[in-house]
Amino acid sequence: MTEDSSAAPEPELKGIDLARRALEEARATAKANGKAVGQGRSSPKYGSGRPRRRSGWSGPGPDARDPQPFGALTSAISKSRGWSPKVSEGTVLGRWPQVVGEDISAHAEPISLKEGVLSISAESTAWATQLRMMQSQILAKIAAAVGDGVVKTLRITGPSAPSWRKGERHVKGRGPRDTYG
Template sequence: MTDESTPAGGAGPEPAQPTSAEPVPELRGIDLARRALEEARAAAKASGKSVGQGRSSPKPRLRAGTGRRGWSGAGPDGRDPQPFGALTGLVAKNRGWSPRVAEGTVLGRWPQVVGEDISAHAEPVALREGVLSISAESTAWATQLRMLQSQILAKIAAAVGDGIVTSLRITGPTAPSWRKGERHIKGRGPRDTYG
């Protein structure tokens, strides 16, 4: 007993045959794509829409009360990951820490602020009330840095902003102390016998 809707081979229903007397050639490649486009245009025309002309992407709807778009587009928005430096700068600004952060930048990033040549021969010691104390490795470098003082101040202002460092106090190396122990006698001491 065989089902009348299934052919004897059991392969399932056969495809519908064209009703016209002429056979329809099988479409391939570009012809198939053209045919699909024509059918889509006809369907769109029947529904009252135009296909392929005047395309515009729909505007995203704003979420109620948030002022944000419902979906993210190609451009950056506030929900994207932010650089860590920008976030810490924003926190420092909001809390009033910006001057302290700038002071720390001068002391902590000294080679990047003034350059490798100067930082190899001098180091910052302290920054108080806009006065930066710098200790040079020799008296010759201390003299050189005093002559370059305006250029050093300009480099610091470019790195951290104006008003953080207003002047420099440059010192050379300290002389060795002749004081030994807790007790000493006023005066020149043993140095007066050198000769």
């Protein structure tokens, strides 16, 4: 570090003088980097690509300052946080009548959705057979409501009969029916 002995030592700056010196240095640095004074990140030429907003009123068109629909805000938050797959699964299970229609939902209900396999329980074996034949239409309705890839296959079951098998240990055979007569 070489100092010029002919230069007088600068007095220590305080308060407003220190702020002025910092501003002058910032302007000099900006000028050296090719930016004119007053051009910052919000400028369309150097900024983030967003159009510059007029101050005052927003005019007749939509603006970022306008109120946003709640559904749009929640979907934006779920996408930014990576919740979209879970929200889609919840839509299939929670809004079943709107997704597949009132007729199907009156006779079948979703049980679970795991790894793209939707388990559906029908109220009768006839409805289970009917739903198996309509499987491609049901998958198309679900894809239209929540997007492709959420539900890949359907597992449709009819009503289950009561089980006579109780507990871990049991004896093979007809069970309690063999004592009926």
